[in-house]
Amino acid sequence: MKILIRPDAASARTVAAHVLKRQIVKKPASVLGLATGRTMEAIYKLLVTEHRESNLDFSSVTTFNLDEYIGLDAANEQSYHYYMQEHLFSKVNVSPNSTHVPNGAASDVDAEAKNYEAAIARAGGIDLQLLGLGQNGHIGFNEPLSSLNCRTRAITLAQTTLEQNAEMFGGNPDSVPSRAITMGTATILESHMALMVVTGPAKAQIAAQMIEGPVTAAVPGSALQYHPSCLVILDEDAASALALREAIDWQMKHDPELMALMDCL
Numbered sequence: 391m392k393i394l395i396r397p398d399a400a401s402a403r404t405v406a407a408h409v410l411k412r413q414i415v416k417k418p419a420s421v422l423g424l425a426t427g428r429t430m431e432a433i434y435k436l437l438v439t440e441h442r443e444s445n446l447d448f449s450s451v452t453t454f455n456l457d458e459y460i461g462l463d464a465a466n467e468q469s470y471h472y473y474m475q476e477h478l479f480s481k482v483n484v485s486p487n488s489t490h491v492p493n494g495a496a497s498d499v500d501a502e503a504k505n506y507e508a509a510i511a512r513a514g515g516i517d518l519q520l521l522g523l524g525q526n527g528h529i530g531f532n533e534p535l536s537s538l539n540c541r542t543r544a545i546t547l548a549q550t551t552l553e554q555n556a557e558m559f560g561g562n563p564d565s566v567p568s569r570a571i572t573m574g575t576a577t578i579l580e581s582h583m584a585l586m587v588v589t590g591p592a593k594a595q596i597a598a599q600m601i602e603g604p605v606t607a608a609v610p611g612s613a614l615q616y617h618p619s620c621l622v623i624l625d626e627d628a629a630s631a632l633a634l635r636e637a638i639d640w641q642m643k644h645d646p647e648l649m650a651l652m653d654c655l
């Protein structure tokens with residue numbers, strides 16, 4: 391796991407957008423794993439700007455989103471389908487046939503999850519998986535105690551997740567759908583590269599557990615410690631509870647990839 395700490399959320403997001411851009415330029419037919427949540431909104435905005443001002447070309451890109459609420463169809467403004475259209479897909483030249491978000495309105499969610507997993511395999515797997523971190527340590531919607539070996543499936547959301555995401559549902563946790571389809575932790579671990587972005591003081595404790603704590607189903611994000619190529623970008627607020635700060639700073643000053651990324655700003 392490589393750790394990159396930036397002074398503020400804006401520069402953390404700028405580096406993340408640069409890594410995504412680097413991937414698309416290096417391999418125009420990249421398969422990208424995409425995430426939702428507040429952290430990602432500004433990252434997508436930066437990619438849209440790159441597309442508009444520097445012709446970043448999404449025409450050969452394929453995307454697979456991590457998750458979707460069960461019961462919300464693509465037209466629902468609170469769905470992740472809608473979020474992705476709003477923040478990225480409608481604003482870049484990605485082909486609509488090449489974007490994938492689990493269908494939360496499917497009549498058979500188990501079959502939908504299985505087909506989604508198969509579609510990722512057919513696409514040749516994910517080149518770069520973008521990830522946020524839930525305040526309870528979830529990645530995608532793999533909630534605490536999910537098997538670290540799980541695949542794409544339907545899951546019941548944790549109470550803490552309903553509370554954390556209530557803001558997008560008029561502030562009421564009871565209005566948040568209680569189930570979702572999520573890419574599995576094992577599926578995420580198979581991506582060629584994982585890119586996690588964590589910002590803000592509310593994520594400091596869980597970020598430290600994920601990065602420095604034991605690998606445990608209690609903190610699904612900790613499974614990324616097993617990922618052979620995982621970059622975690624944090625701002626100073628999210629990094630404030632890290633104990634191994636000296637070692638991390640040393641890496642940032644000496645690892646050629648991290649040094650190059652810091653120069654991209």
Ligand SMILES: N[C@@H]1[C@@H](O)[C@H](O)[C@@H](COP(=O)(O)O)O[C@@H]1O
Pocket residue numbers: 425426427428429430456457521522523524525528529530531551555
């Ligand atoms: N399913 C998504 C996660 O994939 C995301 O990581 C998390 C963090 O969201 P935020 O960036 O809003 O803190 O939100 C949702 O729960």
